[in-house]
Amino acid sequence: MKQDNKKSQINIGLIGLGTIGAGTARVLIEKAESFSWQIGCPLVLKRAADTNPERINVLKGGQAIFSTSAADVLNDPDIDIVVELIGGEHPAVDFMKEALSKGKWVVTANKNVISRHGYDLLKIAQEHSVDIFFSASVGGGIPLIDPLRNQMIANKINTIYAIINGTTNYILTNMAKSEMDLPTALKEAQEQGFAEANPASDVEGEDAAYKIAILATLGFHTRVHPDNVYREGITRLTSRDFRYAQELGYIIKLLAITKEVNNSIEVRVHPTFITSDMLLSKVDGVFNAIQIEGDLIGKTLFYGRGAGAAPTSSNVAGDIIHAAHNIYTGKGPSLGVKFGTPKQIKPVSEIVTRYYIRMNVEDKPGVLAQITRVLGESDISISSVIQKLADEEKQTAEIVIMTHPAKESFVQQALKQMAELPVVKEIGNFIRVES
């Protein structure tokens, strides 16, 4: 017997049957009984769409109606929840807007759309008394977005340090452990299926930038667009940098970082030296980890698989069950994302951190004095220096400097001045240091 306001069944429409979509479809079909038990009424994958007609095979054993057109999902008035898993900006964002506008709940794993259009989507959802969940958009299977949105809400978030790109972490782990150079490590990752044929989005930090923009938005209750994220990829790293890092007690990770300092926000992605006693430094291979520091909680860390069909489907299905339960009990949206007074995003030139600087110099007396004078004049103090004879024949040495905290613009200026010194052959690399 149907109760007054209650639905007797919750229907899902899934758009996109690629790796994640297919994994989610399998989970919805195979675990239907368990999910229905959790929610209190049947949860049914009623429709699925993919432009590739062969993907109908994914739906075997279920009752879903397949279509090559997303419109068939969006136009079905019986669909309560639209699950968008095609990825990319368009048409994904258009599908989501249409679904929300029609009063359907939306679940997505789309970091690109959420980081660019999350604010608008949340607004449309609110206007139609529905909700949009996007737990799988950051950290794959790691339950992270929901704790940040809800359970940790009493905190003022101070910093987030995140390893949120599995491909680059896999590559950097190999470079650190096997002394591989970048091209070799990348090739190995591609052979293992951990890097795409065109790895640019991962290797250049774009993927991580989307994700940290989402975390910064949620953590600081202000809009952070991915275009506001300063980013450097891993392409300038060499095996020499890994050797020095180890010697100095550091690990190199591609960190996505966001901090709030005096109502102004830093948000950046770049290779980072972190000390080897930080738990983050132990996060190896394709795993992800996100360290969040709040005023009450102190440092907390979430670790797990940041990609892959099964882990991602854990978060997607968790969101679907959450939405379905809210719909079934007639609850309406959960505690929403609150946006406060917009906060300023600090340009990278304004940040203050420590730096690792590696350079090739002529091996003759007085060189170090010239370099340290430049640094001193730029108000940068040195915490340690390593000088090594790099090439006896060419009479060049390699100098590695670790600085105390200094303003980025001063460091950039000093780097330029040092590069112009006749005794300096080349600035090998400079890498920011966090602890």
Place this chain on the structure above:
Amino acid sequence: MKQDNKKSQINIGLIGLGTIGAGTARVLIEKAESFSWQIGCPLVLKRAADTNPERINVLKGGQAIFSTSAADVLNDPDIDIVVELIGGEHPAVDFMKEALSKGKWVVTANKNVISRHGYDLLKIAQEHSVDIFFSASVGGGIPLIDPLRNQMIANKINTIYAIINGTTNYILTNMAKSEMDLPTALKEAQEQGFAEANPASDVEGEDAAYKIAILATLGFHTRVHPDNVYREGITRLTSRDFRYAQELGYIIKLLAITKEVNNSIEVRVHPTFITSDMLLSKVDGVFNAIQIEGDLIGKTLFYGRGAGAAPTSSNVAGDIIHAAHNIYTGKGPSLGVKFGTPKQIKPVSEIVTRYYIRMNVEDKPGVLAQITRVLGESDISISSVIQKLADEEKQTAEIVIMTHPAKESFVQQALKQMAELPVVKEIGNFIRVES
């Protein structure tokens, strides 16, 4: 203007102003504006009770009415949420039952009550269309219970490995790093304020048993009472065990473990050898970490401060805001805890794991052969043996054996038989191994 069904203000009554209660009161007073903004209406600490009249001082700057009687909180019809932070079984459980029966929502950090009476409390809550939240009962500030109850709900949980007692982890970290013996390490922990004057509940694993009973109940959807948890404390550990652990590539942690194997549940707390490549092995000092493995998510880990007023208040206040938002929007309870068919709890004699065995033997030929014969006859195969000359004068040696997976009852039987061998002076220790 008050809307139809909506409350214009949510009132909190707090029972218990000890360390955690006082911390929570401060947070509720100091962050009232921010919390009210999040929820959409004022969140007010209206009443607080503690048997110690001096604790009224905690409430300075707020508007709470102090009382030495919890009844004043429970009998106030304007109180929407009762926050129980006195700890211990009685009268805490009685207060919570009364509050729920009166249609008030309850937030608690009480591991003792939740592990013993959680099922009944959830039932009473359901009958009165309210809810009880207990995020701070396990892992202090770590957002763990909510993800396990909700975001990870699509998973079939396979195993939970948890470092959930900060006191013992602090002691074991010191024993591993400074080669302290247990009495010294305990004394140091007491001096630092990380162990109580009477440390029995921590050191003997009782505290961890409460917590793993809660996690097993939530993870496996079946009732697990703390009396069903097999537990051994850390009191038999010596510095020799730590030395051998290091030599063999292991770290010793007091692990709380629960697993579901073939519909039957293991739930136990004991010192455990874990390999030094596990992230759990890097969790040092008073920090807690909980590794959960599910069929979709794979291994995920939550890390943070497991105790202390500020971290605990993060979870308590998170729960309060969650409850307040549900009350304000007239939503009723969240997705509840579902209980399935009761599952059998496996006696420890039935578990299968690997073992570290340390013993003192006479230093003469043939001893090892006698010992390995006993193990072989009990169907226990050996993975490695270390034999050391322990005491030249007494002509005794120390043997350390690592076994392959074996049934606990067989190992216990073999230990008894080995202890009876004339060449065996003493079974020094045996410790379970997990990886």
